[in-house]
Amino acid sequence: MLSDISIWQNLMIMIGEATIIIIVGMFLLSFLVVAISFYSIKNGQFYFPTILKPGLVMTEGFAKGICRFFGLDDQELVTFFIRLHNKMNTVPFSKIPYNKRAIFLPQCLRNAQCPAHLTPEGLVCRRCGRCEIGAHIDELENLGYMVWIAPGSTLIKRMVKKYRPEGIIGVGCLMEVKEGLELTDKMSIVGMGVLTATDGCVETTMNWNDLLEVALLSSPE
Ligand code: SF4
Incomplete structure (x- = not known):
């Protein structure tokens, strides 16, 4: 005992x-x-x-x-994590053909009067010209990208399952992008993050050149 x-x-x-x-x-x-x-x-x-x-x-x-x-400022640490993640993924992302890449834009980038309807594949832009999304979607789709306006992470998971992109660019605020990059790591997809310039739920802004800079990354080959 x-x-x-x-x-x-x-x-x-x-x-x-x-x-x-x-x-x-x-x-x-x-x-x-x-x-x-x-x-x-x-x-x-x-x-x-x-x-x-x-x-x-x-x-x-x-x-x-x-x-x-x-x-x-712990937000600086999160921003650093995103930059580090992008830096480490730059070469593998560059090697993925444009038509195997996807971009997820946050719905908050839209104009408050946006006439887009929510469909099972996210919000479908009607190119009304009230915000810059329409023109940029055309530009990116012409390159070969699959582009979605995502109302949430559920759509992202569903589209990834359906279309199986090899690389993803996620646009969003700090925490959205960080969580998105962690998700892509878990799904073994090469993820790149682009931050919006302003936070919030309505009419946020972004520097579209930041997105284009990542989107146009391609292998010298
Ligand atoms: S351009 Fe597209 S996303 Fe922007 S407000 Fe018009 S329909 Fe909505």
Whole structure:
């Protein structure tokens, strides 16, 4: 009976020690990730990108906590994560033919009086000229892109399942793009993110040249 209790106590001590080691390890790793990220942001370069990307994914909560503790802007960390993700995906994305790529635009880019109807394949632009979406969809579709105006992530998952693009450009606000890139990673699709210039739910704006710059990426071959 006594030996049962001591085995149980030893087990609890081992679990406690392992938990402390994991928490301290995560904290140290997060600290390192934040330090490298901010050093990279400061110098406009990516240091140790292959370590940083999984590091940022693994320690996201801790890393944001450290940023807040030191009064640093954790949104800068998310922006950095998106830039890093794009940088690492630039070459594989460039190799994908235009007709195997998809673009998902957020519905908030539309004019408030937009006459587009919601269909099972998202909002279908009627080229009314009230916003810039119509003209740019034509330009991108002429290149070979599949373009959707997405009311939410459910449509994205459905279109990906149906049309199987190999590369995706997601346009949206900071958190939408970050979550979209994590989703593309999970689906083993090469994802690129483009941020809107303003946040909000209605009549947001974006720099279309940012999107075209990514969309026109192509292999020198
Ligand atoms: S151009 Fe298209 S998306 Fe923009 S407001 Fe008109 S119908 Fe809506």
